[in-house]
Amino acid sequence: MTPRHLPSALAKPLVDKFNNPLADPNPQLKSDAPLQPDSPTSGVPAPVNFSVSLADLNARLVTYLSPEDVARVNEAYLFSQAAHSGQMRVSGDPYISHPLAVAAGLADWRLDAQALSAALLHDVMEDTDITKEQLTERFGKGVADLVDGVSKIDRIEHQSFEEAQADNFRKMLLAMARDVRVILIKLSDRRHNMQTLGSMRADKRRRIARETLDIYAPIANRLGLNALYRELQELAFCHGNPMRYRVLEKAVKKARGNRREVVSKILEAIRTTLPSAGLDAEVMGREKHLYGIYRKMREKHLSFSQVLDIYGFRIVVKDRPSCYLALGALHALYPPVPGKFKDYIAIPKANGYQSLHTTLIGPFGTPVEIQIRTTEMHNVAESGVASHWLYKDEHGISQVQQKTHQWLQSLIELQSDSGTASEFLEHVKIDLFPGEVYVFSPKGKIFALPRGATVVDFAYAVHTDIGDRCVACRINFETSPLRTELKNGDRVEVITAPHAAPNPAWLGYVKSARARFRIRHFLKTQQNEESVALGERLLAHALHEMGISSAKILPEAWDRFKKESGVRSKRAVLSDIGLGKRLPAIVARRLAEGLDVPSTSLTAKLPRARQAIMIRGTEGMAVQLGKCCRPIPGDPIVGLIRKEQGLVVHTHDCPVLAKLRSERGNWVDVVWDVTTDHLFDVTIRVIVKNARGLLARLAKEIAESNANIIDVSVEDDRDSTMLYFTVQVTDRVHLARILRALRRVPEVLRLARYINPKH
Numbered sequence: 001m002t003p004r005h006l007p008s009a010l011a012k013p014l015v016d017k018f019n020n021p022l023a024d025p026n027p028q029l030k031s032d033a034p035l036q037p038d039s040p041t042s043g044v045p046a047p048v049n050f051s052v053s054l055a056d057l058n059a060r061l062v063t064y065l066s067p068e069d070v071a072r073v074n075e076a077y078l079f080s081q082a083a084h085s086g087q088m089r090v091s092g093d094p095y096i097s098h099p100l101a102v103a104a105g106l107a108d109w110r111l112d113a114q115a116l117s118a119a120l121l122h123d124v125m126e127d128t129d130i131t132k133e134q135l136t137e138r139f140g141k142g143v144a145d146l147v148d149g150v151s152k153i154d155r156i157e158h159q160s161f162e163e164a165q166a167d168n169f170r171k172m173l174l175a176m177a178r179d180v181r182v183i184l185i186k187l188s189d190r191r192h193n194m195q196t197l198g199s200m201r202a203d204k205r206r207r208i209a210r211e212t213l214d215i216y217a218p219i220a221n222r223l224g225l226n227a228l229y230r231e232l233q234e235l236a237f238c239h240g241n242p243m244r245y246r247v248l249e250k251a252v253k254k255a256r257g258n259r260r261e262v263v264s265k266i267l268e269a270i271r272t273t274l275p276s277a278g279l280d281a282e283v284m285g286r287e288k289h290l291y292g293i294y295r296k297m298r299e300k301h302l303s304f305s306q307v308l309d310i311y312g313f314r315i316v317v318k319d320r321p322s323c324y325l326a327l328g329a330l331h332a333l334y335p336p337v338p339g340k341f342k343d344y345i346a347i348p349k350a351n352g353y354q355s356l357h358t359t360l361i362g363p364f365g366t367p368v369e370i371q372i373r374t375t376e377m378h379n380v381a382e383s384g385v386a387s388h389w390l391y392k393d394e395h396g397i398s399q400v401q402q403k404t405h406q407w408l409q410s411l412i413e414l415q416s417d418s419g420t421a422s423e424f425l426e427h428v429k430i431d432l433f434p435g436e437v438y439v440f441s442p443k444g445k446i447f448a449l450p451r452g453a454t455v456v457d458f459a460y461a462v463h464t465d466i467g468d469r470c471v472a473c474r475i476n477f478e479t480s481p482l483r484t485e486l487k488n489g490d491r492v493e494v495i496t497a498p499h500a501a502p503n504p505a506w507l508g509y510v511k512s513a514r515a516r517f518r519i520r521h522f523l524k525t526q527q528n529e530e531s532v533a534l535g536e537r538l539l540a541h542a543l544h545e546m547g548i549s550s551a552k553i554l555p556e557a558w559d560r561f562k563k564e565s566g567v568r569s570k571r572a573v574l575s576d577i578g579l580g581k582r583l584p585a586i587v588a589r590r591l592a593e594g595l596d597v598p599s600t601s602l603t604a605k606l607p608r609a610r611q612a613i614m615i616r617g618t619e620g621m622a623v624q625l626g627k628c629c630r631p632i633p634g635d636p637i638v639g640l641i642r643k644e645q646g647l648v649v650h651t652h653d654c655p656v657l658a659k660l661r662s663e664r665g666n667w668v669d670v671v672w673d674v675t676t677d678h679l680f681d682v683t684i685r686v687i688v689k690n691a692r693g694l695l696a697r698l699a700k701e702i703a704e705s706n707a708n709i710i711d712v713s714v715e716d717d718r719d720s721t722m723l724y725f726t727v728q729v730t731d732r733v734h735l736a737r738i739l740r741a742l743r744r745v746p747e748v749l750r751l752a753r754y755i756n757p758k759h
């Protein structure tokens with residue numbers, strides 16, 4: 001470009017303005033001159049025809065695909081055309097124009113034949129009757145998987161999401177895609193939809209523009225697709241904010257004309273300096289795109305002219321050392337602004353971007369932003385992931401068809417000398433294969449959970465109360481067990497019950513730290529409260545047996561006891577008793593030491609006033625119900641205190657208990673607390689004649705008696721079958737009702753409550 005000199009009459013006001021950018025926020029702009037020829041076009045070219053013909057596509061394909069691959073892509077075209085025949089776009093174009101344009105976008109990135117075929121077919125599963133099986137049969141699993149991947153994302157897209165959750169939504173899309181080509185197809189799809197957004201209703205345009213800014217532009221940026229990133233932002237700005245867009249567009253056009261002379265002067269200076277340092281460099285002026293200007297004005301609270309008064313240049317050289325040489329030469333030409341130099345060559349950005357950035361103080365004190373990079377870095381900067389396909393020719397195309405992790409592998413090679421390659425890979429991996437799974441609540445809120453997370457994890461992520469009270473769930477409207485592993489995009493609805501409580505078994509499968517912590521916390525707190533309460537009752541009981549009222553035990557006695565046994569608190573002692581770690585009779589005796597109790601009364605009981613201990617069955621760890629006899633409310637019961645076991649409750653007629661007569665001294669009177677609303681497990685043994693479908697009929701009778709079946713086992717004999725149902729009942733009356741109902745079934749020979757002698 002030939003340098004032009006500023007007419008002296010114009011020079012003066014420009015100098016003033018550059019030295020004092022605040023002085024003139026709305027400069028008089030006189031020239032309407034066109035952009036510099038070598039700067040990338042900014043803004044959205046309004047009246048451009050975005051339609052592509054099959055011939056256009058093929059012209060691009062033959063430059064890098066084998067004739068067989070081109071034929072394969074054409075076959076996909078014909079298939080898609082037939083499937084979409086008769087369908088129109090909102091613009092009035094035949095539908096096939098859309099997949100064709102999407103494929104053309106991918107051809108510019110030189111993607112492989114599978115990706116191109118999938119691009120042509122990307123809407124057939126959603127918009128026509130074609131199934132994945134048909135695609136697999138016709139085009140192979142690779143293509144079918146890609147189309148399926150894009151369709152899955154489309155389905156998610158149609159669900160609403162909260163704006164603040166854009167980040168999770170992006171991750172969800174990336175996690176669902178699995179293959180980076182799915183994302184590339186989706187991005188090309190979005191670009192064409194944005195390009196043809198003009199025919200949509202205004203409100204729909206704004207919504208889609210917003211979504212593009214929140215979701216798709218950042219994904220493009222994450223993948224290093226800078227050109228697409230800018231284009232999507234520009235299109236979204238244009239459609240989402242048409243008024244501002246037009247005002248800014250006009251102002252920039254005017255301002256550029258005015259500033260052209262300064263640009264030429266700096267450009268010329270740089271172009272003379274670099275060769276004299278022995279460098280062969282390509283120098284370009286960089287025009288900021290409108291959205292970038294708009295965002296800078298908003299985020300940095302700058303005026304229009306302040307933003308526009310920063311000039312940008314890009315220098316592309318042949319190799320890495322030249323980058324640093326060019327930097328040195330430029331720092332000698334104009335002084336750098338301290339603190340503005342950034343070395344993204346030594347430390348690349350997470351998306352693979354590499355360049356040297358520096359800001360110089362140019363003529364008239366105007367800031368000049370410089371980017372220095374090699375040709376290869378430039379390609380990566382513009383096309384990111386896709387540059388892998390773009391510049392792989394010499395190694396052959398077959399390699400290109402491999403899956404994402406191989407692509408990642410090649411990125412390592414690409415970055416191997418950067419020193420932070422593994423870190424970079426970590427970033428890409430986290431986004432493409434996150435250790436996380438993303439699911440929806442019924443209201444459309446997205447939750448990120450660790451991979452392998454179950455419904456219980458989800459319930460705790462929603463709220464501790466939901467977690468503590470969850471009993472069942474529906475995943476995608478289907479009833480599922482609580483331990484079901486969640487998949488990306490699942491819609492999860494938790495069903496709670498007011499009296500439900502966390503089950504220690506959940507600890508066996510929850511994945512999130514939060515759920516684990518909450519369940520443990522609940523069990524511990526509950527156990528603690530209950531064991532303290534139980535311990536207190538057991539101790540009072542033991543003291544009573546000695547003829548002492550617990551009120552007689554003074555704080556001094558407790559202090560002495562604590563000191564002697566080295567425990568922290570009275571609570572800890574009571575909890576120990578409740579948990580069976582200490583025997584109440586021993587604690588009682590030591591507490592009573594030195595108390596003015598006639599020695600005779602230690603053996604002579606007080607007049608009959610034995611207090612039974614009330615149990616509810618909800619005491620958790622502190623009270624155990626015998627697994628042998630499975631006592632339920634209404635059963636006469638007895639408690640047995642055994643060290644390390646705590647209080648174990650048996651029925652009076654339990655055969656296991658009968659064997660423990662020698663431990664009679666540790667028996668405690670217990671009674672049911674009638675207010676209990678807990679459900680108790682009890683096993684019923686049913687002996688039936690062999691009969692088909694009987695199990696289902698018996699299960700139905702049980703269910704109709706309002707009881708849950710938690711386990712069924714079957715023992716077959718020669719001519720009869722024994723069925724063991726473990727059911728949950730409220731009490732003996734409930735159990736009797738179930739037994740009556742089962743007895744009515746003709747095939748039932750005998751049935752009874754079952755006591756398992758093995759426990």
Ligand code: MN
Pocket residue numbers: 098122123189
């Ligand atoms: Mn589409």
